[in-house]
Every structure is written in C-alpha cells, then in structure tokens.
Amino acid sequence: MPLRFTERILEHLAHASYRPCPAAEIRRDLRVESDDREVFRAAIDLLLEEQRIEIAPDGFVRLPLMGDEVEGSFRLNQRGFGFVIPEQRYREGDLYVPRGSTRDAITGDRVRATVLRRSGRGRGRPLPGEVTGRVEEVLERGQEHFVGALRKRGREWYVEPDGRRLHDPVLIRDPHAKNAKEGDKVVIELLHYPEEEYYAEGVILRVLGEAGRPDVETSAVIAAHGLRVEFPDAATAEAQRAATSFAPDEAHQREDLTEQFIFTIDPPDAKDFDDAISITQDEQEGEWTLGVHIADVGHFVSAGGALDEEAKARGNSVYLPRLVIPMLPETLSNGVCSLQEGVPRFAKSVFITLDARGRVLSQRVAATVIKSAKRLTYLEAQALLDGDEREARRHAKTSAAYGDELVAQLRSADRLARVLQRRRHRDGMIVLNLPDVDLVFDDDGHVVDAVPEDDAFTHKLIEMFMVEANEALARLFDSLLVPMIRRIHPEPRFGDLEELRMYARAAQQSLPDEPNRHDLQKLLDATRTTPAARAIHFAVLRTLTKATYSPAGIGHFALASDHYTHFTSPIRRYPDLVVHRALEAYLELTDNGRNVPGGRKRDALARNLRDDARVPDEGALITLGRHCSDTEGEAAAAERELRDFLVMQLLHEKHLGDEFPGVITGVTNAGVFVSIEQYLVEGLVPLADLPAATGRPDRWKVDEATGRMVARRSGAVLGIGDVVTVQVVKVDLASRHLDLRITEFPDRAAAEPVAPAAGSRSRRERVKGKGKGYKQGRRGRRG
Numbered sequence: 001m002p003l004r005f006t007e008r009i010l011e012h013l014a015h016a017s018y019r020p021c022p023a024a025e026i027r028r029d030l031r032v033e034s035d036d037r038e039v040f041r042a043a044i045d046l047l048l049e050e051q052r053i054e055i056a057p058d059g060f061v062r063l064p065l066m067g068d069e070v071e072g073s074f075r076l077n078q079r080g081f082g083f084v085i086p087e088q089r090y091r092e093g094d095l096y097v098p099r100g101s102t103r104d105a106i107t108g109d110r111v112r113a114t115v116l117r118r119s120g121r122g123r124g125r126p127l128p129g130e131v132t133g134r135v136e137e138v139l140e141r142g143q144e145h146f147v148g149a150l151r152k153r154g155r156e157w158y159v160e161p162d163g164r165r166l167h168d169p170v171l172i173r174d175p176h177a178k179n180a181k182e183g184d185k186v187v188i189e190l191l192h193y194p195e196e197e198y199y200a201e202g203v204i205l206r207v208l209g210e211a212g213r214p215d216v217e218t219s220a221v222i223a224a225h226g227l228r229v230e231f232p233d234a235a236t237a238e239a240q241r242a243a244t245s246f247a248p249d250e251a252h253q254r255e256d257l258t259e260q261f262i263f264t265i266d267p268p269d270a271k272d273f274d275d276a277i278s279i280t281q282d283e284q285e286g287e288w289t290l291g292v293h294i295a296d297v298g299h300f301v302s303a304g305g306a307l308d309e310e311a312k313a314r315g316n317s318v319y320l321p322r323l324v325i326p327m328l329p330e331t332l333s334n335g336v337c338s339l340q341e342g343v344p345r346f347a348k349s350v351f352i353t354l355d356a357r358g359r360v361l362s363q364r365v366a367a368t369v370i371k372s373a374k375r376l377t378y379l380e381a382q383a384l385l386d387g388d389e390r391e392a393r394r395h396a397k398t399s400a401a402y403g404d405e406l407v408a409q410l411r412s413a414d415r416l417a418r419v420l421q422r423r424r425h426r427d428g429m430i431v432l433n434l435p436d437v438d439l440v441f442d443d444d445g446h447v448v449d450a451v452p453e454d455d456a457f458t459h460k461l462i463e464m465f466m467v468e469a470n471e472a473l474a475r476l477f478d479s480l481l482v483p484m485i486r487r488i489h490p491e492p493r494f495g496d497l498e499e500l501r502m503y504a505r506a507a508q509q510s511l512p513d514e515p516n517r518h519d520l521q522k523l524l525d526a527t528r529t530t531p532a533a534r535a536i537h538f539a540v541l542r543t544l545t546k547a548t549y550s551p552a553g554i555g556h557f558a559l560a561s562d563h564y565t566h567f568t569s570p571i572r573r574y575p576d577l578v579v580h581r582a583l584e585a586y587l588e589l590t591d592n593g594r595n596v597p598g599g600r601k602r603d604a605l606a607r608n609l610r611d612d613a614r615v616p617d618e619g620a621l622i623t624l625g626r627h628c629s630d631t632e633g634e635a636a637a638a639e640r641e642l643r644d645f646l647v648m649q650l651l652h653e654k655h656l657g658d659e660f661p662g663v664i665t666g667v668t669n670a671g672v673f674v675s676i677e678q679y680l681v682e683g684l685v686p687l688a689d690l691p692a693a694t695g696r697p698d699r700w701k702v703d704e705a706t707g708r709m710v711a712r713r714s715g716a717v718l719g720i721g722d723v724v725t726v727q728v729v730k731v732d733l734a735s736r737h738l739d740l741r742i743t744e745f746p747d748r749a750a751a752e753p754v755a756p757a758a759g760s761r762s763r764r765e766r767v768k769g770k771g772k773g774y775k776q777g778r779r780g781r782r783g
Contacts, residue, residue: 108142535721
C-alpha cells in the first residue's frame with residue numbers, strides 16, 4: 001500500500017528545511033524499515049507517475065514548480081494580502097497574493113489564481129518575493145452564512161462579525177426586515193463580498209437574541225460552524241422504529257454474557273454509555289483476560305438509510321460547553337444503544353489475553369448480549385480503589401451499594417491498567433504533562449471560575465483498555481489485508497525537530513541526529529520535574545503531527561502503536577461505526593468468531609470480506625477519512641471558540657486590569673502568545689507592547705536560530721514554556737482576541753538558550769495596549 005508513504009514523502013519535500021537529495025536519503029530520513037523498501041519505492045513511482053514529484057537527471061527528488069495557474073484554498077490576512085494553499089504541493093509552497101490582487105476572496109474560499117514570476121529562476125526553491133499570485137476567480141465559497149452583532153453607526157447599520165474570517169463590518173441595508181434591533185446577534189447571508197474598496201453587504205436571515213447571553217452565543221457558534229442540530233424527520237422516524245423494535249430476548253446468535261460481571265466507568269454527566277469492561281485473572285498461569293464491550297450501534301443503524309446518512313454527515317457528536325449535539329438521536333444514543341446499568345444490551349465484544357507484562361497472547365471477538373452490573377463515575381471508582389466508601393458515595397449517580405465482587409474487579413482492573421501503562425512506556429508511548437481545567441458555570445451559563453481537571457487514575461485505566469481494544473480490531477483487519485479506516489498519527493517531520501533540539505540543549509539534554517519515540521520519551525522523562533519541563537513539553541507537542549482518519553497503513557506515533565483504529569465509541573464517532581460494520585461481516589463469516597479458518601480458507605475469508613458491501617474499499621475510505629477528519633476539526637474549533645468567548649467574557653466583565661500567571665505558548669513577529677494558567681485561554685502580547693526587562697528602553701526581535709524573543713539591549717529572553725505574569729489589557733469579544741501585557745518576567749533558572757544580561761529583572765515597565773477601531777465609510781465604501 002504505497003498510500004502509507006505518499007503523504008509523508010510529500011510533507012518531507014515541502015518542509016522549509018528540505019534540500020534536494022536522492023530517494024535513498026529521503027528513505028533514511030523517514031526511517032523506513034528495510035522490509036518496507038519496496039512499498040516506499042512504489043510510493044515514489046506513484047508520485048512520479050501522478051506528477052506530484054520530479055526526479056532530476058542527478059537523481060535528486062523535488063516537488064514540481066507551479067504552472068501558470070493554481071487552484072486552492074485562500075487565506076486572507078487582516079492587512080489585505082493573502083495566500084493560496086494549493087491543492088497540490090509545489091516547490092514554491094503557498095502562493096503569496098499581495099493586497100489589491102485578492103478580488104473578493106475571503107478565508108476558506110476555493111480560488112483560481114494566476115502565478116506571476118519576477119525572475120527567470122526556475123530550478124531550486126524560489127526565494128521569497130520571486131513568485132506572487134493574483135486571484136482570478138472564486139470557484140467555491142467556503143462560507144456563505146455568518147454571525148455577528150447588529151450595530152448602528154450614524155445612519156448606517158452594520159453587523160460586527162464574530163470570529164476572524166471577516167475582518168471588517170458588513171453593511172446591512174434593511175435591518176428591520178426580521179425585527180432586529182441594535183445589539184442583537186444575527187445570522188446573515190452575504191450578498192456582496194468585501195473587496196479592496198468596499199465593505200461586504202449582507203441580509204439578515206435570523207435573529208438569535210441579545211448578544212452576550214450564553215444561550216445566544218451558543219446558537220451563534222452552532223450557526224457559524226454549520227453544525228447540524230435538528231435531525232431530519234426520516235432519520236428520527238428510523239431511530240424510533242429501531243428503538244421500539246429492540247428485543248433483547250431475540251439474541252440467539254449472540255454470546256450471552258448477562259451473567260458475567262461487567263461494569264462501566266464514565267463522567268458524572270454521561271448518558272451515552274458506549275463502553276463497558278470485564279476482567280478475569282488466572283494467577284496460576286500469570287495471565288489476564290480483558291473484555292471490552294462496545295455498544296452495538298450497527299445493529300440499530302442500517303447502512304445507507306436516512307439515519308446512517310445523517311450520522312455520516314455529522315461525522316461525530318459535538319461537545320460544547322453545557323451542550324451536546326449528538327451524532328445519533330437520543331432515543332438511540334441515550335436509550336437502547338447505551339450500556340445502562342441492569343438492562344440487557346447488544347454489544348460487540350473483544351477479549352484480549354495478556355501475560356504478566358501486558359503483552360498480547362491472543363484475542364477474539366464476538367457479538368454479545370450483556371447486562372452492566374454497575375455504573376460508576378471516575379471519581380467514585382477512584383475512591384473505591386483508595387478504600388474510601390464515603391467519598392465514593394459523594395460521586396455516585398446510582399445506588400451506592402458496593403459489593404465485594406465490584407471492589408475486587410476494580411482492583412484487578414487497576415493492576416492490569418498499570419501493567420499496560422508500563423508496557424506502553426517501554427514501547428515508547430509519548431506522555432505530555434500539559435494542564436487542563438474544567439469551567440464552572442452559573443445557572444445562566446456564564447463562566448464564573450475554572451478548576452483543575454481531576455487527575456484520578458481511573459481516567460487512565462479506561463484509556464488503556466480502550467486503546468487495547470482499538471489495537472485488537474486494527475490487528476485483526478490488518479492481518480487479513482482488509483482495508484479499514486485507521487486512526488493514523490505519523491512520526492514528526494524531520495525538519496520540525498530543530499526547535500525541540502534547541503530546547504533540549506538548553507536543558508542540558510541531547511537528542512540524536514535522528515531521534516525516535518524512545519528518544520523523545522527519555523527527554524520528557526528527564527525533564528518532567530525540572531524547571532525546563534513546560535518548555536520541553538510544549539516543544540514536543542509542537543513537533544507532533546495531527547492524528548487523522550485514513551486507510552493508509554500508518555501507525556499511531558504517540559501511542560507507540562503499529563496498527564490503530566477507532567472502534568470503542570460508535571455512538572459518537574462515525575468511523576467507529578464503519579469498523580463495527582466490517583466486524584459484523586467478519587463475525588457472520590466465522591460463526592460469531594468461533595470458527596476462524598487458517599491457511600487457504602483464511603485467504604478466502606479475506607476475499608469474501610473485501611467483496612462485502614459493509615467493507616468499503618480504499619478509495620471510499622480515503623474520502624470518508626477526509627470527511628470525518630474535517631468534521632472532527634470543525635467540532636473542536638466550535639468547542640474552542642465558544643469556550644474562549646465565555647472565558648473572555650468573564651475577563652472582560654470582571655478582570656480587566658487584573659494580573660494572572662501565564663505560560664508562553666508561541667513566539668512570532670507579531671508578539672508573544674501567552675496562555676492564562678487559570679483559564680487556559682490564549683492572548684497576545686504585541687511586539688510593540690513588550691516591556692523592557694530593565695529600566696532602559698529596549699527593542700525585541702525574534703531570534704531565528706533559537707525561536708525565542710530576545711531584547712537587543714539587555715539580552716533578556718522570552719520563549720515557549722516560560723512562566724510569566726500578565727495583565728488583561730483589552731478583550732475583543734467579537735474577534736475572540738485578547739490583548740495582554742507582561743508585568744513579570746520568567747524565572748531565568750528555567751531552560752535558557754540565550755543567557756540574559758545581568759540585572760534583567762531589576763525593574764518592571766508597564767506600557768499601554770493599543771486599541772483597534774473600525775474603518776469608517778460612506779454607503780459601504782471603505783475610508
């Protein structure tokens with residue numbers, strides 16, 4: 001399967017640090033195993049055939065140059081210029097489009113652009129400024145409906161758009177058509193998009209209510225991100241029929257586990273229980289059998305039906321502050337699919353036998369019927385493990401009756417989870433110590449506080465077991481050479497490790513020339529309890545790629561897993577449902593997993609699976625993987641946007657001028673990004689507003705060699721992971737922008753690539769933040 005290497009090769013060639021070299025050197029840089037050389041060569045040949053790479057007469061591999069035109073996604077900067085991100089990777093990278101050449105394109109649009117060259121050079125990587133572009137046509141709008149607050153300035157009405165996709169107000173000619181009033185949050189459709197000389201013009205479609213109210217802002221985020229809330233009538237009716245037709249006594253072909261002790265551990269507010277566990281231990285043999293039982297959603301959702309199509313379109317459930325938008329109607333997700341305590345439920349179960357060191361000895365799968373003996377919350381289960389029944393009762397959501405068998409099962413689960421954790425650590429699993437907080441809301445939905453997320457080991461316990469189950473399903477289908485939708489997490493790109501190497505040197509640690517996951521793990525462990533920990537952990541996070549869905553045979557780097565898929569959450573993730581359907585086909589062909597053939601009969605089993613309509617081919621899985629990766633990203637962006645708004649609203653109303661501890665999370669030419677520790681919300685300290693570290697005026701500049709901000713006069717340094725004190729200067733709720741000012745510099749005992757001058761913390765200097773106002777215009781024309 002060349003697909004496992006094609007994207008990695010293209011990313012490697014596109015990286016700024018890449019210098020043309022032969023394919024053999026690329027293979028070494030990507031650490032391709034000797035057994036995979038033929039697959040790697042096939043990937044090179046495929047990319048060459050598709051004209052996505054070039055191989056020069058000297059054997060050096062390069063990306064192709066842009067032609068006279070390119071098509072791609074457009075990203076507009078607030079200062080008027082933009083970039084076209086081509087649909088195919090080119091040697092020039094993204095195409096810079098100067099101000100005045102963007103037409104009416106905005107961020108997210110798909111455009112066609114002319115490529116303009118300023119010199120005759122055409123062989124190596126073009127220098128900055130040699131190639132620019134001009135947008136000729138918007139091929140497809142990325143967004144047509146926008147959300148914002150209605151404002152009046154003089155005699156004209158504008159909508160101040162939320163977010164950062166539109167940078168200027170949108171002119172509204174008839175604000176009263178929907179009975180909107182000033183200060184209302186409204187949904188608008190653009191009639192004319194913004195151009196160099198003119199504002200955008202739109203019409204109000206819906207009035208959501210008074211801007212600033214949490215329920216209104218929630219509706220605004222839902223509208224802005226195009227999230228699907230209401231289910232089509234056909235999908236709702238199908239879900240209702242499936243729920244009412246459920247007959248647990250008709251489970252004749254299923255393995256009956258209703259007499260086994262099975263239990264769930266979930267958050268206190270959970271309603272959709274899609275996973276349950278069971279544990280048995282053979283102390284004489286030194287073996288464990290882990291049972292992971294997952295709600296059999298595929299039994300209730302028929303492929304290709306109205307309900308399935310809606311679930312596919314959603315891709316996943318969306319978890320907003322105080323609101324869940326489910327992938328499936330609640331009659332299923334919170335009803336007959338949910339593995340509730342004390343009632344029979346259909347499940348797909350995987351049984352994994354492990355030795356005393358947590359190594360997998362064998363596995364099997366089955367369609368089952370189970371009956372959960374107990375529903376526990378994370379803190380309740382942890383309290384029972386700690387021997388504190390009184391504390392457990394405080395966190396119970398069902399009857400607080402704890403029998404000896406439950407406690408014994410919990411203790412067995414705890415021991416096995418720790419064995420698995422140690423095994424994964426030996427395998428090189430990446431564990432980052434990064435903070436997380438839970439927001440505290442009042443009755444109206446306003447944020448009033450934030451508290452650290454609980455650190456109960458029971459979270460890790462369930463995580464370890466679910467990872468084992470996901471791996472087991474991935475191993476099963478990989479062994480049969482049957483296409484499946486995988487959860488892939490590629491290795492860090494070779495060029496992205498230089499920043500991390502710099503931080504490692506500063507912490508008196510070293511990384512080899514070609515570090516693997518064990519080297520990163522050793523670095524994290526060596527610095528975990530040192531002042532350099534925050535900088536190192538942030539730097540490692542920045543090197544890691546994003547996990548996505550794809551049929552490519554790529555493992556999961558952070559989990560140290562060669563084959564990984566998602567199987568354990570079919571109530572809330574569509575890829576899991578796809579895996580369940582493939583598993584259903586497998587179980588039908590193997591007498592519910594009891595008769596698994598070997599040899600030639602196993603080859604026949606694999607062929608039958610590949611021909612089964614419930615097992616999508618690789619092409620369909622590529623399309624589905626991209627779609628589900630996109631919906632996952634959209635859901636995460638919506639959750640982050642609403643969360644940031646609610647926190648910034650609190651800062652705006654209660655904490656302007658207040659100071660908070662923060663951690664530097666980014667350094668750019670625009671300034672320093674700082675995350676406020678208490679709320680984990682990020683703000684910018686503009687470059688012009690960086691104070692002097694000493695009593696004398698200073699100038700700050702990004703040091704390209706170290707990736708840190710350096711004061712020219714004093715030598716003071718600011719870098720990722722540094723702990724600072726910041727003051728809240730300004731909050732722009734519409735754009736979700738937070739301006740901060742540094743009032744106390746970091747403790748320079750932390751990791752420091754560039755030593756500051758003596759006395760750099762002798763005095764604080766505070767400077768005023770700069771506000772941002774509207775451009776004024778007449779009849780929609782920009783001023």
